[in-house]
Amino acid sequence: MNICSIFARSNNKDNMSIEDQLKKNGFVSTQGLSNWQEQQLQASVRKGEAMRLKNGVYAHMDALADTMVDIRLIIPNGILCLWSAWSAYNLTTQIPNAYYVAIERSRKVVLPDYPEFQLIYQSDKLLSIGVTQKEIQGYNVPIFDLERSVCDAVKYRNKVGIDVMAEILQTYIKLPKNNISRLMDYSSKLRVRNTLSHYLEAWL
Structure with missing residues (x-):
C-alpha cells in the first residue's frame, strides 16, 4: 500500500x-x-x-x-546503507551518527532538519545490487542485504577505517548463515573482490 x-x-x-x-x-x-x-x-x-x-x-x-524512521516516506526510493545497515545487522558495535541512505546520484532530495541524514550517491547499477526489505521497529525498510553491506565495508574501508571494516568482516564470517558465494559475487560487481579475498584468506 x-x-x-x-x-x-x-x-x-x-x-x-x-x-x-x-x-x-x-x-x-x-x-x-x-x-x-x-x-x-x-x-x-x-x-x-x-x-x-x-x-x-x-x-x-x-x-x-526511536532508532528507526520511515525511510520510504522521508526519502522515497532511498536504501539504508553503510553505518545504518551495519548496525541493523549487528555487524558493528558502533552507533550510527545519522541515517545513511543510498540514492541515485542525479537526484535532488530535500532533507529534514531532524533527524540527521547522510546521503550516499550511487549509480543505478550499484543501487540494484543486493537490495532487500527488512522490518526494523515496525517499519518495512529498504536496505542493502547482509552480503552487500559487508562488501560496502570493504569498498569504503579507507573512509570508515580499516578497524571498522575488520570488525564487520570478522563478525560476518562467524555468522552461521553467511553466504560466501553471494559475498564474492557482489564483491566482483563492486570491484573489491581482490581486496576481499586477501582478507578472507587471512581469517578463514
Missing part, C-alpha cells in the same frame, strides 16, 4: 484523527488531508507533540525517539 494513501481524505465520520494517526504510525503526510485535518496537525505541532520534518511530512515526537 502506498504510504500516502493511509492519510487520504475520507468522508467517513469514524476516520482516525490526525493525533491518533501520528501516535499509531509515527509519521503523517499532508497529501490529501482536509482543512480540518491540517488544523489538527498544526495544533499537534504547537503543542510540541509533532514536528515538521520536511515539506508535507510530519512526525510524532515519540517516533523520533
Whole structure:
C-alpha cells in the first residue's frame, strides 16, 4: 500500500484523527488531508507533540525517539546503507551518527532538519545490487542485504577505517548463515573482490 494513501481524505465520520494517526504510525503526510485535518496537525505541532520534518511530512515526537524512521516516506526510493545497515545487522558495535541512505546520484532530495541524514550517491547499477526489505521497529525498510553491506565495508574501508571494516568482516564470517558465494559475487560487481579475498584468506 502506498504510504500516502493511509492519510487520504475520507468522508467517513469514524476516520482516525490526525493525533491518533501520528501516535499509531509515527509519521503523517499532508497529501490529501482536509482543512480540518491540517488544523489538527498544526495544533499537534504547537503543542510540541509533532514536528515538521520536511515539506508535507510530519512526525510524532515519540517516533523520533526511536532508532528507526520511515525511510520510504522521508526519502522515497532511498536504501539504508553503510553505518545504518551495519548496525541493523549487528555487524558493528558502533552507533550510527545519522541515517545513511543510498540514492541515485542525479537526484535532488530535500532533507529534514531532524533527524540527521547522510546521503550516499550511487549509480543505478550499484543501487540494484543486493537490495532487500527488512522490518526494523515496525517499519518495512529498504536496505542493502547482509552480503552487500559487508562488501560496502570493504569498498569504503579507507573512509570508515580499516578497524571498522575488520570488525564487520570478522563478525560476518562467524555468522552461521553467511553466504560466501553471494559475498564474492557482489564483491566482483563492486570491484573489491581482490581486496576481499586477501582478507578472507587471512581469517578463514
